[in-house]
Amino acid sequence: METQEIITSTMFDFEDGNGAVPAHRHPNGGGWVADTAKVEDTAYVGPDALVYGQSKVKDQAKVFGEAIIKGEAEVFGNALVYGEAKVYNNAKVYGESEVYGNAEVYDRAKVCRDARVYGESWVYGESWVYGQAEVYGQAEVYGKARVYGQARVFDDGQVYDRAKVYGNARVFDEAVVFGEALVYGESDVFGYASVHGHAEVYEVGEVSDYSEITDHAKVYGRARISGYAVVHENAQVCGRIKVCDHAEVGDFSLEIDITDPAPDE
Structure with a gap:
């Protein structure tokens, strides 16, 4: 018995x-x-x-x-x-x-599937971290943000409001992604940069060094935005192009064929 x-x-x-x-x-x-x-x-x-x-x-x-x-x-x-x-x-x-x-x-908040949350990071509000995503360092994910796929949010990076970070994208240093912004693909947002509004950064786009992507702007291909540059309104920056040194790109597109060498190579 x-x-x-x-x-x-x-x-x-x-x-x-x-x-x-x-x-x-x-x-x-x-x-x-x-x-x-x-x-x-x-x-x-x-x-x-x-x-x-x-x-x-x-x-x-x-x-x-x-x-x-x-x-x-x-x-x-x-x-x-x-x-x-x-x-x-x-x-x-x-x-x-x-x-x-x-x-x-x-x-x-929800953390599920194979996700990892560690270090001194916080996940709160109604946010979700799932898939194989990782949040670590002193990063914060909150509001109704979603971090998933194999995305990484670390250092002091923040993702909040209804923003989404997914694919293999990374948000780190003290970068912030908020509003309804999307960061995905193999893109990186770092160095005090911000992506917000309805902006999108994807493919292998890179945003760094206090730059700002906002409104309905899109940065993709292998575009690099740095040095306090601002991309806003309905602007699209794509291909192998670099926007830097306080430059501002408004309601138009900049494109260089992706097969061309990058300006700094």
Whole structure:
């Protein structure tokens, strides 16, 4: 006859301002779990991890290190949360995703599939990070932003509002992508650059050094925008071309055949 382990509650202070509350050690891992939280037997909660509030840890998910799951957050599937990471409010981490280091995922944000969020990065609001995307360093993804595919947002990069970064695109240094802007393909946005409005940067486009792409402008091909340049209105800059040194491109197009050598090569 099978025997079922009896879980005995005691009092434990999760140091969240509510004092000691009824809690127990999770049988799979030994971490503290508040009686108000729900952790399935198949899930692992390591000895130094904490799960409390109305949060849920399900399936084969693992929470370990000094990670904290609280509020009404959910961790499920085969997701891993570890290090000193925190998942809270109504956030969800699931699939094969990992949140670790000192990263925080909160509000109604979602991290799923094979995504990685780590370092001291924050993912919050109603943003999603999914696919094989990575957010790390001190990067932030928030609002209703989406980062997916194999995109990378790192250093102090920020993606927010309804912006999308996907494909193999990268946003880093202190660059920002916001509004309803799209950055995708193999493009890079870095060096305090900003892409916003309904602007698009794609293919192998590069935007750097305090440059700004805004309105409905498009930068693509192997175009390089740098040195405080501004591309705006309905402008399109494409091919192997470089716009720099405070130049401004308005409501027209600049194009050099992609087979031509780049100006700085």
